[in-house]
Amino acid sequence: MRRRSQVIEMDLFPFLSVLVCTIGTLILLIVAMMSQTLSDEKEINIIASSDEGGVNQSKIPRYIECLKNGVIIYPSEVFVPLADLSKPNGALDQLLQEISSKKHQEYLIVAIKPDGIEVFQEVRYLVEKLGIDLGYEPIDEGWKLKIQEQAE
Template sequence: MDEHWQKKYQYQTKTPRYIECQKDGPIIHSSQKFVSKQEIGISNSVLEKLLVEMSERRDREYLIVAVRPDGIDVFKEVRRLVEQKNIDIGFEPIDEGWRLKLKDLPSRMSNETPI
């Protein structure tokens, strides 16, 4: 199996976690918590707590980031932190006016540590 298909299969066996990057900061989906741009690198921020949790589950979870046109700088900061923790990441550019709607996440999420 070539590297492309190995990576694709790996993501299919992991559970995604979602955040949305916009100009003033990311939104953590599942909890709908907002992190201001100034809080992104702070060790006790909601984002940092999520990334620490995900780094402990990196073999079972990965991060999907929806990126608004005005959220590219925020995305770059988030991606830097995610890569430092060796968490798998995917991203999708989305239009400014597009409303992000996620289906109910698997029951595993009910065991998720509140952030």
């Protein structure tokens, strides 16, 4: 009489459970990454690096953003229209006078949108007239600056 061979039964349920959980986690990661990638407006930080050994490494940066129709002063996000850029005692003039009085401690960083080049040229003229150190960074149209107030 022949001996019946023993068949070992394997249950794949635990393996499939782990596989389904892994796939679910990967899908969640992909959805999270795509939602950040596809958002219309990206927030960017412009960071003044002190590692490069430049002239302004010991100075505190102040930020403005040049748009087609004016300037935004950060971190307060005060908008200065194009017509008021060179206006005495305007918001931009006050900022520039404040930086000018602290030339050895502060300097200006300008973020320039593609349509804000003419505004930047006017701002640059005003800044250089006062002898303020200037840095600038072109940024994309859909980007939004995220500037944090600095502790002094």
